[in-house]
Amino acid sequence: MIQEEQKNEHREWTELNMGPQHPSTHGVLRLKVKLDGETVKEVEPIIGYLHRNAEKICELDYYCDSLIYFDRMDYVAAMNMEVGYLEAAEKLLNIPPPERAQWIRVIMAELGRIAAHLVWAGAFGLDLGMLSPFFYCFVQREKILRIFTEICGSRQETNYMSIGGVYQDINENIIYMIEEFTKEFPDKLEEIFNAFVKNDIFMSRNKGIGILEPDVAIQYAVTGPMLRASGIEYDVRKAEPYLVYDKLNFDIPVSYKKDNLARFLVRFEEMRQSVRIVKQAIKKIPDGPYFNPKAKKSLMIRLRGEGEVYARTESPKGEFGVYLVGDGGVKPYRVRVRSPSLRNLSVIRHLGKDVLIADLIAISGTIDLVFGEVDR
Amino acid sequence: MKTGDGGVVTTTLEQAMEWGRSNSLWPLTFGLACCAIEMMAIQAADMDIARFGSEVFRNSPRQSDLMIVAGTVTKKMAPRVRRLYEEMPYPKYVIAMGVCVIQGGPYNQGYSVVLGVDKVVPVDVYVPGCPPTPEALTHGIMLLQKKIRNETDR
Numbered sequence: 001m002i003q004e005e006q007k008n009e010h011r012e013w014t015e016l017n018m019g020p021q022h023p024s025t026h027g028v029l030r031l032k033v034k035l036d037g038e039t040v041k042e043v044e045p046i047i048g049y050l051h052r053n054a055e056k057i058c059e060l061d062y063y064c065d066s067l068i069y070f071d072r073m074d075y076v077a078a079m080n081m082e083v084g085y086l087e088a089a090e091k092l093l094n095i096p097p098p099e100r101a102q103w104i105r106v107i108m109a110e111l112g113r114i115a116a117h118l119v120w121a122g123a124f125g126l127d128l129g130m131l132s133p134f135f136y137c138f139v140q141r142e143k144i145l146r147i148f149t150e151i152c153g154s155r156q157e158t159n160y161m162s163i164g165g166v167y168q169d170i171n172e173n174i175i176y177m178i179e180e181f182t183k184e185f186p187d188k189l190e191e192i193f194n195a196f197v198k199n200d201i202f203m204s205r206n207k208g209i210g211i212l213e214p215d216v217a218i219q220y221a222v223t224g225p226m227l228r229a230s231g232i233e234y235d236v237r238k239a240e241p242y243l244v245y246d247k248l249n250f251d252i253p254v255s256y257k258k259d260n261l262a263r264f265l266v267r268f269e270e271m272r273q274s275v276r277i278v279k280q281a282i283k284k285i286p287d288g289p290y291f292n293p294k295a296k297k298s299l300m301i302r303l304r305g306e307g308e309v310y311a312r313t314e315s316p317k318g319e320f321g322v323y324l325v326g327d328g329g330v331k332p333y334r335v336r337v338r339s340p341s342l343r344n345l346s347v348i349r350h351l352g353k354d355v356l357i358a359d360l361i362a363i364s365g366t367i368d369l370v371f372g373e374v375d376r
Numbered sequence: 377m378k379t380g381d382g383g384v385v386t387t388t389l390e391q392a393m394e395w396g397r398s399n400s401l402w403p404l405t406f407g408l409a410c411c412a413i414e415m416m417a418i419q420a421a422d423m424d425i426a427r428f429g430s431e432v433f434r435n436s437p438r439q440s441d442l443m444i445v446a447g448t449v450t451k452k453m454a455p456r457v458r459r460l461y462e463e464m465p466y467p468k469y470v471i472a473m474g475v476c477v478i479q480g481g482p483y484n485q486g487y488s489v490v491l492g493v494d495k496v497v498p499v500d501v502y503v504p505g506c507p508p509t510p511e512a513l514t515h516g517i518m519l520l521q522k523k524i525r526n527e528t529d530r
Contacts, residue, residue, distance in 0.1 A: 050448065057486055
């Protein structure tokens with residue numbers, strides 16, 4: 001009898017499709033939602049609307065050419081993706097970058113992290129119906145993009161780094177631009193931060209909503225700011241330092257509140273720490289070559305690699321891993337990417353249970369999805 | 377169109393309608409991939425698209441005149457793009473933003489990418505680039521405005 005009643009109850013659930021064209025799904029996410037009134041009973045994310053088979057295409061290209069597909073994976077943080085790929089490719093091809101290039105890479109990756117988090121903050125504001133923080137965030141992001149344009153001529157998909165170093169050295173003008181930016185940005189960041197946290201509606205829509213327990217987060221292989229907001233201090237930059245992160249002073253922001261607001265605060269604190277890293281790195285940057293002569297531009301397509309490597313880096317979304325297999329040829333045999341957004345998205349099945357449909361938007365906003373990386 | 381000293385304007389009905397239509401293009405909020413971030417950038421303060429009357433990004437296709445296809449169209453997404461286009465009321469215009477949308481771009485070797493959105497919906501203006509800068513997209517919108525203003529001349 002009770003079972004029958006439950007069955008009848010299930011029949012009353014409304015099935016609703018969110019996306020793929022929806023203002024707050026950050027691209028082409030489709031959520032199949034089962035509703036009981038306003039309460040979400042089941043969420044099923046359906047992905048694959050942006051599957052561009054980047055991994056397969058990388059196997060058809062030379063090692064140096066694959067970089068552009070990595071730029072377009074997490075397209076808001078192209079610099080971090082380049083760092084991730086080159087960590088693996090340089091290990092496989094055995095061409096370590098010179099020290100100056102490593103420092104330049106750290107500076108660029110941290111600026112890229114700030115840009116990515118600013119895009120996230122702006123879009124998250126839009127999800128919750130706040131228009132003005134979006135403008136503030138994008139004004140600051142344009143300043144970073146101007147630095148990128150000065151360095152490599154491209155705004156967003158930079159293609160700046162290359163196997164064995166970086167394409168161009170940074171000059172005094174660029175160092176001046178970065179110094180100016182790090183001087184001005186902290187105040188502006190506080191302005192953006194206050195625009196969010198002094199808004200009562202924003203606070204009440206995020207406080208105590210979307211609680212992710214640490215054990216659940218580990219089960220779903222969640223990484224990045226989402227994991228750190230659940231109270232686990234794990235960051236690849238500290239756990240397994242790459243480039244020159246072990247020579248820099250910075251903290252890993254951790255929150256024990258586990259909710260939406262915690263994820264928001266962790267990301268903002270990460271931006272502050274990134275500014276700190278850039279400030280230190282710009283002073284410590286050594287002289288010397290910016291390019292390993294073993295990977296001369298004219299010889300680049302003849303590079304051969306054999307064996308298999310896995311390298312992981314901390315991208316703005318979480319742990320970004322690249323697995324490469326070389327069979328001694330000029331092209332990789334297998335390219336595989338461990339994308340953080342995909343793992344972070346899978347936890348929405350758990351987080352989206354028994355919440356109001358308006359809260360589901362806020363929760364999916366805090367996951368920080370980029371579909372180039374989820375579907376690849 | 378002629379302006380007198382007393383502020384009198386003489387025009388035809390078609391010209392007045394085209395003038396109004398070209399200066400109030402409402403785009404659809406429809407981001408597919410990387411180019412969508414640059415599409416967001418022209419909305420923001422630095423590259424303000426409101427100067428061209430297009431700042432009102434509509435979330436529903438039924439309220440919009442212009443579809444900016446920003447990002448790679450995959451085979452799974454193509455039917456949805458077509459459907460969104462059909463849901464838009466006439467007159468409607470399409471801008472293909474980025475090389476992926478024009479002919480597949482860097483992904484044209486792939487198995488899952490539609491090689492050009494013009495196989496799915498009719499395109500008015502193509503904006504090349506990977507991704508195009510906001511300035512390029514603004515230029516594309518200006519070209520579209522020019523096209524709309526000269527519609528009845530053809």
